[in-house]
Amino acid sequence: MARLRVRQLLILMILLIAASLFYINQSPTQLRFPQILVKPSPWTIRRMNHPISTYQQLPRGNPRRLPKIQYAFEVETAEQKSTREFRQRAIEDAFRHTWHGYRNHAWLEDELRPLSGESKTTFGNWSATLVDSLDSLWIMGLQDEFDEAVAAVANIDFETSTDVFLNVFETTIRYLGGLLSAYDLSSNTVLLTKAVQLGNVLYTAFDTSNHMPTYMLFWKSVLDGNEQEVPDRAAIANIGSMSLEFTRLSQLTGDMKYYDAIQRVSDLFYDQQDNSIVPGLWPIWVNTAEEDFASEVEFSFGGMADSAYEYVPKMHLLLGGRKSEYSKMYSKFIEAAKKHLFYRPMTRDGQDVLISGFLTAKDGPLTLVPSVQHLGCFVGGMVAIGAKTIGPFEDLEIAAKLADGCFWGYESMTSGIMPETFAAAPCTSESACPWNETAWHEAVLKQLGNSHDLSMEELIEQHNLAPGFIQIIDGRYLLRPEALESIFVLYRATGDKQWQEKAWKIWVAIEKATKTDLAFAQLEDVTFAEPKQVDSMESFWTAETLKYLYLIFSEPDLISLDEWVFNTEAHPLRRP
Template structure:
């Protein structure tokens, strides 16, 4: 729930005021002495009590970190020669913050020059302030000569059958969008059965999730009239100055990612400005002793906390580990290195920790920087962390070798500890809880087939073929989870125990909420192999969604994919237009439309351009 604003103090109406003229001279002098003593005591407490910043931080439910200091303070620390004689300069900084500042700076300095140049700029170029309320206008941002990246549009499919299927998917997008516009315009999502708007607690009172999430899909599908109306809403009504507690992860991948992608596709400045403004408002989430961000943040007050159910107040791997792509681009487009510094510090903290069996537990305490409960999953709570390790390397034009190593090291541990094959020959990725395997695979985990295929080319030469085979096996398992249901739609999770394979056995795992992960894997495998079965499988999903999820005004998830008739959940998720329909459209598009060598998709399917290395030593043309 959003925190209630503090109300201004109001004097009691019946209380009589006292005029200063009613005091005698001696009384005034006594009052002055008392006030002076009180002020001296207060300042003494602030400056001389040990770690007074923590005392204050506890009152406001979050601890201080490097954000306590001004940008000038951070830059002076960055200029210190840590191996030289500059240690005395650290006396201006409390002891418990020195290591955090040093680690973040070291992590940034170890980046290849090709990456670091995009998240560090000269003092003259830096105009964007770090905190909300101080930026947000075009004049705050450095000038950029916009250049449209390659592949924002593509050729029409040469095969008439493929072109017809792609046109059908565009019709689905039009129907979903028009239904939202008619009944839920400006709200987060549509309830297509009851024909009204719906707001998820992920966004608090922040509005317009579907509009921002769908922007790039509208553009990609040449729905320019709809794109312009969405752009007008963003410029006029999208407001981040709301007293709303939001999920940092969801707002980043949907809102920041959607705005960044819309900017790169269209070149419209409103999207760059809004993305940077929202990025600034997310920065207070990093105000923890470790720099690992909170999962929840009030956009107005800057107060953060974690989900109360998350292992003793821990931050979640998939949430704090899914900021890198967007925050690097925020630094690139704003000229402010702070966004890149934040995500590089996350990597530094993780590098310092010992991993059980080489695996990354899903929970990390942001205060102690120690693992919480040892639960490992490549599905929910963990999934996109691994995706972003790979994509950080790809987005850097393969310059970020550290990200590549972290990805393949993690993949090796996953294969050794989590990947298993059922008696029926289906390959799946189990979950790990304190050394014990749970033979369950979530729909969210099905993205891993596409991830494995996308990264196979970067694997050691003797592993490339193996990675592609593993990707294909994961795709087959997820396809089986679909065709083994009555509605031919995949359950939220499916199991490999008790004599069943790729089937949900618990009622709370039988639902389908229009998720994109299986389609995502089909799209990547089609692009990388051109095996026609992936288009065939994708078309099966189109037919099932049309038959069972389409209602009078939009598309709805279903509660039980094993039922003979669908029972609708009455929510058209924003990611249905952002991801599911976009991946289907690209599955039936030519490879020159958003080619994988030029674009990297964030975990909400928002395409971001690869940041090309500049061998000439000149700055990137967009900076």
């Protein structure tokens, strides 16, 4: 009997060890799934034209112990706390002012027109501002407003729309990202249920002959079972910026179809990264029909490309470092960018800053176009995150110079606000770049020409050029967040309070120029001291710009970068 009991104990121990090994090899987020009920609908029972038999699985095993991003902040003084809290309250007041304007004049509509008080339909007519602002409401502690918004979301049907087609990219980053983030913060299962409902609709964009996503999803055609065409020309931001949202949806639900869909796209980026004329960089445009991600000859971290690059190091974080391809892709493209894309502009005061430009070989040899888009101002934050988690750590200095390059764009304007797009005179050397007025004038002439034979002073005045600027390509300010995004990350990564001061200086200029009786408005031309307001306010104002400002002046453990990763619409998703 004793021998039998020993055998039984050995068998039990073996079973326990086997069970332990099984659970160790599972992602922690895969072990417990919230109970949600998604009712059958035409989208859940729809027959796929190109069904997939086996889904790629989320990488298993415990997350790696990744280096920390956040600085080990010291205890602030009473004076520092008083200043910080005063500024944070000012941002919260601005958010409340915006929310009340939206609540009273455009409730359940996509956007409020901040001058007229009218509403605007932009993306799906599913209350874009409301859904995009859910996590901001929670983060700022506006519980009553959050609860009211969630109750409204519960009644939104994400399976129908008054629009003819669905913009897959914008819907993913604003709506799906907003729902997932608000769920990760609040654990309210209504939000996850709605995320799954919307995710099932978005998933059909991948039901193509080669499983590359369509950019536009035509409602009636898809439900009728028609074949969807794969675009022969697609911006990489449109196809490469769904990975965070779809991965998080798989982590939360255990349904691998979402992760499988975006991983197929990521695999092509990985396989072809070295094939372009600038190895390491992907061109802005790719041919998804032919699965050619390397042949085009224009490169940028700006619009149409930005978030495809941004999501690479962030996927490394969201997957807990379990999939090495993402860190490898980041290391390759950042080295290429340091060599080819980043340049130092000539500044009157000798600031040592960097700008992310534009590369093209369309008209011959590879050429750097010395321009910068406000959309590209996220790069400083991306490089800071990469420097601290993937390396090299020394790139943190480059990240700071990139963020300062965009701050220079703000402080150079008489309004104090950076234009949407401008070009600057590049330095001939990054190590030494003294101000040279003659060289600046020559660069202005080269960029603009002088068909009316104006004097240089007249040419500069006609185009409202600040010193070092050679063209204002687009003088608007659209309430964009990207410069503040990088300032937020640099502050959290370095603990340097200069970033808080720069953020506050930017905010004072923005508030003065954009505030209306109802909310805040876009600007027509920031090269003027008092820019004309435009009757438009996109949802990223409350989702991103005001959120980043609020977090810059929060206590640093609120939405720690060591616990959360932000999607490109500033929706924080919980890291494993």
